[in-house]
Amino acid sequence: MKSARLWSYLIFLTGVMYFIIPLIGMFEFSLRKRRGEYSFDAYTSVLTDAQFQQTFLYSLLMALVAIVFGILLVVPTAYWVRLRLPKMRPVVEFVTLLPLVIPPVVIAFGYIRLFNTSSVLPFLGSQFGTDVLLSCGYVVLALPYMYRAVDTGLRAIDILTLTEAAQGLGANWPAIIFRVIFPNVLVAVLSGAFLTFAIVIGEYVISALLDRPAFGPYLVWIGSNKAYEPSALAVMTFAVTWGCMALIQVVTRFSKHTRTSI
Amino acid sequence: MAYLDLLHLEKSFGPNHVVKDFNLRIEQGEFVSLLGPSGCGKTTVLRMVAGFETPNTGKILISGTDMVGSRPNQRNIGMVFQSYALFPNLTVAQNVGFGLSVAGKKRSQIAERVAEMLDLIGLADLGARFPFQLSGGQQQRVALARALAVRPKVLLLDEPLSALDAKIRLTLRREIRAIQQRLGITTIFVTHDQEEALSISDRVVVMNNGLADQIGTPFEIYNHPTTRFVAEFVGTLNTFEVTVTDPDVGAVMLGTTPLVLNRTIAAQKGAKVTLAMRPEAASLGRFGNMTLIGRIADVQFLGSIIRIRADIGAHQLTLDTFNRSDMPPPAIGSETPISLPTSSLVVLVK
Numbered sequence: 288m289k290s291a292r293l294w295s296y297l298i299f300l301t302g303v304m305y306f307i308i309p310l311i312g313m314f315e316f317s318l319r320k321r322r323g324e325y326s327f328d329a330y331t332s333v334l335t336d337a338q339f340q341q342t343f344l345y346s347l348l349m350a351l352v353a354i355v356f357g358i359l360l361v362v363p364t365a366y367w368v369r370l371r372l373p374k375m376r377p378v379v380e381f382v383t384l385l386p387l388v389i390p391p392v393v394i395a396f397g398y399i400r401l402f403n404t405s406s407v408l409p410f411l412g413s414q415f416g417t418d419v420l421l422s423c424g425y426v427v428l429a430l431p432y433m434y435r436a437v438d439t440g441l442r443a444i445d446i447l448t449l450t451e452a453a454q455g456l457g458a459n460w461p462a463i464i465f466r467v468i469f470p471n472v473l474v475a476v477l478s479g480a481f482l483t484f485a486i487v488i489g490e491y492v493i494s495a496l497l498d499r500p501a502f503g504p505y506l507v508w509i510g511s512n513k514a515y516e517p518s519a520l521a522v523m524t525f526a527v528t529w530g531c532m533a534l535i536q537v538v539t540r541f542s543k544h545t546r547t548s549i
Numbered sequence: 550m551a552y553l554d555l556l557h558l559e560k561s562f563g564p565n566h567v568v569k570d571f572n573l574r575i576e577q578g579e580f581v582s583l584l585g586p587s588g589c590g591k592t593t594v595l596r597m598v599a600g601f602e603t604p605n606t607g608k609i610l611i612s613g614t615d616m617v618g619s620r621p622n623q624r625n626i627g628m629v630f631q632s633y634a635l636f637p638n639l640t641v642a643q644n645v646g647f648g649l650s651v652a653g654k655k656r657s658q659i660a661e662r663v664a665e666m667l668d669l670i671g672l673a674d675l676g677a678r679f680p681f682q683l684s685g686g687q688q689q690r691v692a693l694a695r696a697l698a699v700r701p702k703v704l705l706l707d708e709p710l711s712a713l714d715a716k717i718r719l720t721l722r723r724e725i726r727a728i729q730q731r732l733g734i735t736t737i738f739v740t741h742d743q744e745e746a747l748s749i750s751d752r753v754v755v756m757n758n759g760l761a762d763q764i765g766t767p768f769e770i771y772n773h774p775t776t777r778f779v780a781e782f783v784g785t786l787n788t789f790e791v792t793v794t795d796p797d798v799g800a801v802m803l804g805t806t807p808l809v810l811n812r813t814i815a816a817q818k819g820a821k822v823t824l825a826m827r828p829e830a831a832s833l834g835r836f837g838n839m840t841l842i843g844r845i846a847d848v849q850f851l852g853s854i855i856r857i858r859a860d861i862g863a864h865q866l867t868l869d870t871f872n873r874s875d876m877p878p879p880a881i882g883s884e885t886p887i888s889l890p891t892s893s894l895v896v897l898v899k
Contacts, residue, residue: 444637445632445634448630448632448634449634449636451599451601451621451628451630451634452628452630452634452635452636452692452695453636453647453651454600454601454620454621454622455599455621455622455626455627455628455696456622456627456647456648456651456695456696456699457622457623457625457648457651457652457699458622458647458648458651459622459651462651466647466651467636467638470638471636471637471638473638
């Protein structure tokens with residue numbers, strides 16, 4: 288029994304080291320910018336870089352737009368599929384998985400072919416139009432994660448009975464979705480939102496091909512032109528992702544109504 | 550024209566004909582139970598009244614207005630579900646006030662009505678709690694208050710007590726009846742529990758295979774079942790296959806024993822019919838005009854009641870007697886006279 292526990296700890300420790308040691312190495316390397324001593328010079332250099340601020344804020348804004356679009360698309364769809372079209376669920380799940388098998392480069396070239404300046408919908412003819420296309424691309428990339436998160440949230444509640452209860456009390460469809468369903472899958476929606484955020488912040492292909500000033504292309508540019516700053520940026524990106532994951536946990540824990548019934 | 554008329558309702562799900570020519574008239578303030586086994590169509594009838602299912606044919610009239618074309622949120626019909634269906638993200642007070650809130654009522658009006666409803670269900674001090682902080686019985690009370698808060702035209706209760714333990718079920722069913730009588734609200738109650746249906750209803754509809762087999766008061770349903778299904782489904786029943794020897798005087802042969810019911814039987818001479826009798830109608834000893842000799846086969850002590858099984862020829866009879874400390878039950882294997890009052894024997898021709 289004790290031997291089994293010891294092996295469990297050893298395997299766990301090996302796993303932790305497998306992940307942690309490269310991160311420690313990267314963090315240590317990011318502190319070496321100043322010769323002969325550790326410093327946060329690389330971080331200062333990155334944070335004071337105007338291009339960093341500009342690209343990060345741009346990607347942040349795109350992430351927020353993609354999250355809002357994604358929620359408005361996925362929550363009603365997943366709800367309606369569960370409520371009225373359960374037989375369509377495998378089809379919808381398959382569609383939501385497509386972004387995992389279709390490379391982003393295909394999506395980007397598809398946009399360029401379909402929405403160029405000589406097309407019926409010349410989205411690429413303006414910066415705003417291109418931004419709209421980019422945010423749509425981000426929604427597509429995040430679709431597998433957002434859909435699964437929301438679908439799992441919906442599975443945890445009896446949506447049919449809650450819907451009927453709300454209808455019986457006089458609620459129309461918008462009231463049912465925004466006052467009953469949405470608040471009850473909020474934690475799942477937030478999980479999807481944070482995952483979307485993490486994807487958008489690091490995305491390179493679509494933003495580069497659409498020539499938008501996003502954070503992903505900046506990461507690649509700085510990686511090929513500087514030595515210590517890429518490591519500093521990677522550490523910061525990890526911190527942002529972990530921050531998002533921690534936020535999911537906090538929201539789940541402090542969500543009053545999701546606690547177990549007495 | 551009654552307050553609520555269900556006229557010739559039919560409902561099929563694919564090849565399954567779930568509700569067949571269902572007719573029911575309910576007066577204002579009446580409490581009617583739909584009683585039947587699982588799959589008999591009782592919940593489907595309720596859901597058609599609520600608007601969650603659309604009948605294939607038929608009408609649902611409330612005060613003469615046909616509701617069939619209108620959506621559930623336009624009908625103003627309150628419904629209480631077996632699984633409570635409280636909104637987990639809202640407090641008790643917000644749940645109760647939900648219907649008023651979506652109707653666009655003022656906050657002060659909502660608060661006043663919510664307080665009134667919480668007072669009605671005896672949970673006035675629990676308005677700030679979330680559903681997960683309540684017991685099952687409390688949650689179902691809140692669900693009832695929520696359904697009543699919007700002053701519905703009809704209240705529908707879909708097996709509201711099934712998920713509760715026996716003691717709470719008993720208390721809550723009394724409370725439901727008391728609240729219904731106090732508010733005078735027309736109520737349809739769906740249950741598969743005969744005791745529940747008989748104890749709180751003005752009338753009971755016993756359903757079988759999508760049809761209303763019998764509609765009557767609990768007294769009528771229990772004491773004068775019109776079909777074999779009703780007789781067997783409601784309460785415990787002794788049934789005997791007998792042969793009619795003289796339909797005019799109600800003479801029949803139970804095996805080799807002649808019995809005379811002293812009333813007309815709607816069957817021809819020589820026809821096989823079923824005689825039915827409740828266990829409590831028979832008694833040990835010689836009373837009345839019909840006594841048979843039975844051999845005691847089994848005695849079950851059930852507290853206030855003793856259930857005795859006796860063999861009468863090739864037939865078996867179950868009878869209930871009150872437990873009396875000065876009168877021990879008969880010994881197994883002993884032979885004893887058993888009286889069957891003819892008035893309590895029901896002839897089931899269907």
